[in-house]
Amino acid sequence: MQIISVPSTPVPPEPFPFLEQHPPYLNPEDSISNLANLIGNETGATTLIDRNPNTGDYNFTWNYPNNQTTLNVSSGLDPVESIDQDFEAQFERYFGENLTDQVVTSSSLRETLQEIEAQTGKKTAVVYARVLPDQLELVLAPPKGPPRRTTVAVDSQRVCSQVNEFRYAVNDVTTDNYLSSAQTLYKWLIAPLKTEIEALNIGALIFSSDRCLRSLPLAALHDGQQFLIEKYTVSAIPSVSLTDTSHKALQD
Structure with missing residues (x-):
């Protein structure tokens, strides 16, 4: 009797645990803020938006558990x-x-x-x-x-x-x-x-x-x-x- 070794069937890896996503509030009149909210939603960060009333420019802050990222963006509007x-x-x-x-x-x-x-x-x-x-x-x-x-x-x-x-x-x-x-x-x-x-x-x-x-x-x-x-x-x-x-x- 000849015994042939057969490799076991590979077990698929556990799926990557995705965080539950909640769609951010989208303002149809402010696409720049919408993009910032989407970034925060996709990366699991809290998004803070501050807009200069004189220039219309934006200051975005994304708060993560261990750090914070900020970005200044010109509104580009005249x-x-x-x-x-x-x-x-x-x-x-x-x-x-x-x-x-x-x-x-x-x-x-x-x-x-x-x-x-x-x-x-x-x-x-x-x-x-x-x-x-x-x-x-x-x-x-x-x-x-x-x-x-x-x-x-x-x-x-x-x-x-x-x-x-x-x-x-x-x-x-x-x-x-x-x-x-x-x-x-x-x-x-x-x-x-x-x-x-x-x-x-x-x-x-x-x-x-x-x-x-x-x-x-x-x-x-x-x-x-x-x-x-x-x-x-x-x-x-x-x-x-x-x-x-x-x-x-x-x-x-």
Whole structure:
């Protein structure tokens, strides 16, 4: 009898113990944060996200059991281009047609503002004011340097209610009841930018706003001592892309 040795059937290794995965919260409007959350979810880390309100840049932190990893990421977004296109699109939807193919960026707007200064001798800045559901977004675009972004914690209902109250009161020439609303709106729209406006020696403000702010009599905003028009040249436009920014001097 001949005995043939047969190798035993190999036993498959134990499967790698995967951690139970829980899909992270995904924000359809913020793909950069979504990616950070996915990284944390895949590596088993707690993800912390901090965003600079002025630049829009991100600071991500992933906390692991024995260490911590951080990463700074530029948002890559141009606030001037984003908001100006948004305001332009609102008017194009209203009129049902394409009104312009011009694209305004922070860089091109700086050049425009510098040309205006050369022609008028007055430093001019554009203030974008966008009413969001839970906050007011302000972007100051100066003739030199990057745009400055800030937000005010006031919801859209309060903003529009205050604007309507102010418009109604300012039309009553028999009283000065409008001053309360004028000062509240100044606190929301101008005060957050005041330090930078004064540091830049700005003499003229061009406002581009949306929703109820388009009907706001900006010149009558009040800081408690004087009206806005007493300190600055004030004007309003739908968007820079929809505005002829060439300067023509008035002739006698």
